[in-house]
Amino acid sequence: MYLLNKQFWIASTERAVKTFVQALIAAFGVGQVSGAVGVDVAAIDWRGALSLAFSAALLSVLMSVGSGPIGAANSPSILTAAPAAAATAIVAAAAASPVLAPAVAAATATEPAPAAAPAAAPAPAPAEPAPAAAPATAAAA
Numbered sequence: 001m002y003l004l005n006k007q008f009w010i011a012s013t014e015r016a017v018k019t020f021v022q023a024l025i026a027a028f029g030v031g032q033v034s035g036a037v038g039v040d041v042a043a044i045d046w047r048g049a050l051s052l053a054f055s056a057a058l059l060s061v062l063m064s065v066g067s068g069p070i071g072a073a074n075s076p077s078i079l080t081a082a083p084a085a086a087a088t089a090i091v092a093a094a095a096a097s098p099v100l101a102p103a104v105a106a107a108t109a110t111e112p113a114p115a116a117a118p119a120a121a122p123a124p125a126p127a128e129p130a131p132a133a134a135p136a137t138a139a140a141a
Contacts, residue, residue: 002068002075012064012076016057023056024049 002008027049064076071077095104 002073003065005074008064008068008074008076012061015064015076016060019060020053020057024053027052 028044067076067078071079091104091108094100095108
């Protein structure tokens with residue numbers, strides 16, 4: 001049973017701690033002036049911020065317990081496949097869509113498409129022949 005598995009509880013605890021920290025940081029920002037530098041620690045409603053963070057962490061643990069039988073064995077995740085495999089399946093499904101196929105093909109191209117060679121510049125027009133030089137006159141000396 002997944003509830004008796006050590007790895008399940010380690011992963012669930014990690015998620016709960018991350019959620020706690022995220023919610024606590026978000027609670028710090030509530031009511032702060034946009035663009036302010038730093039946080040006035042004395043002005044924070046610590047009881048409200050910690051209550052929010054603990055509630056979020058508790059919900060994270062409950063979601064992990066609820067997700068246990070759904071996802072991979074001994075994991076609090078609802079994904080049954082590895083995330084890379086799931087991402088590959090999503091890309092494959094998008095590539096099969098006639099609407100998304102061009103965008104997927106462009107985004108997943110391993111080599112950039114060769115740029116069209118610039119059109120050759122037209123050959124310069126032949127220059128008009130230079131006028132014949134006047135015969136050199138002998139200098140009278």
